[in-house]
Amino acid sequence: MSDGYPIGDVARRLGLSVDALRYYERAGVLPPADRDAGGRRRYAEHDVHLLEVLLHLRDTGMPLAEIATFTGLVRQDPAGVPERLALLRAHREVLTARIAALTRSLGVIDGKIADYDARLTAAAGAPGAR
Template identity: 40%
Template sequence: MSLTTAARVRPEGQEHFSISEVVSFTGLSAHTLRWYERIGLLNDVHRSHTGQRLYTNDDLDWLDFVRKLRLTGMPVADMVRYAELVRAGDQTMTERTQLFREHREVVKQQIADLQTTLAVLDFKIEFYEGVASGCTP
């Protein structure tokens, strides 16, 4: 499932979710969820007495944030570094801020590039609509 696919809304009042429910809520694959846990991007996933992963609402909120970072193109290594900084505590706020400031510049450039591309697409659409309606450029 793609990152832009609409995920199912999670039910209110429920505190623990199976991996299949999290797949449904987030659009991430079970493989990706396990990988996130393995690389330290998702920390301390609770387990049932049978060893089954039990995700919390906090885990789902974190995954939603990670999804947003992925949409911006943030490298996984930077996301893992951010997760490590969060776990290290409040004394890392300056480093976290710097990490996001640097990535914000990358996102601003992506937006500028997309705006330029959008202008080209708009021009082409206007051109082809003009040709189709019998107007010559």
């Protein structure tokens, strides 16, 4: 039955490199994968689900070291649930603050775009303007 997906399949499915996946395992971001008889990693569906969640954490700016902490808590299920919750709530705060900051910066950039646009249309509308 050769349970689970090989590393290449998982990498392709999630748009990662196999090197990145192995690197995550070394770094503790991923729990050590099960191995088949030949020593190759085999990923179960729930491993992939966990990885997808971890990628959302990564993509929202959580450092790998902190994701590794989270993964460590997942591995002590169910004992780690309160800490996991606290960690996610703290990250949620950071993330909403970041989104707010990005949105403010977007406003500044839009202001600049409007400026340049005005300069350009002014120059076009009144060539050789006084």
